[in-house]
């Protein structure tokens with residue numbers, strides 16, 4: 001499959017550390033990504049946003065409100081504004097069980113810093129967020145991937161078809177995932193699958209709304225199927241039984257255990 005020779009373990013199942021090992025450390029920080037790599041994740045997942053001065057940073061939301069001690073929209077803030085924020089104390093408050101004093105020193109990382117830190121030691125699942133509000137995001141991401149010679153170490157996912165098509169036009173080989181989100185029982189037509197296959201290699205869909213038929217249908221269309229975000233081992237087992245090729249999880253250590261028991 002498209003992951004052969006890329007990131008997948010010996011069973012062919014890819015472990016994706018969702019926003020890093022974000023169950024245990026503040027999401028989208030170097031601490032969280034370090035832990036994900038240490039836990040043996042095949043990919044660290046990175047949500048990309050762009051600052052007012054055009055720097056790419058790892059952050060899920062469009063504002064800094066939830067995951068830092070600041071307030072405001074990323075696109076109205078410079079990188080210097082964002083670097084002044086504490087990106088870890090919120091986690092210590094929210095998850096006292098996993099709190100660590102040093103998390104209070106965590107800063108929001110740039111994509112460049114993440115590539116500098118991990119280089120070719122891991123694979124990167126890059127997510128282009130809100131491409132309409134982040135003009136030029138794909139170009140900047142791609143330039144960094146080239147600069148660090150990481151084309152073989154990345155996959156790109158997006159809810160935006162246009163964003164993925166743009167990247168496909170630059171490179172035939174980069175592994176691309178169309179993200180889908182269902183708020184009711186997930187069903188997918190052959191036409192939709194054929195369309196996705198014309199520009200992407202796989203589908204990411206929310207685990208809670210899919211079932212075995214959905215997974216089989218996606219795979220029968222020749223696409224990889226990566227459910228997100230699966231945090232309980234009983235559900236990881238189920239996703240693997242259905243034939244998932246990879247799983248996004250906040251707890252990569254739990255998934256590694258399940259895969260080893262298979």
Ligand code: G3P
Pocket residue numbers: 018045047060127179204228248
């Ligand atoms: O990994 C899939 C997942 O990241 C998509 O949803 O909201 O966590 O970015 P979200």
Ligand code: CA
Pocket residue numbers: 045046047127
């Ligand atoms: Ca994401």
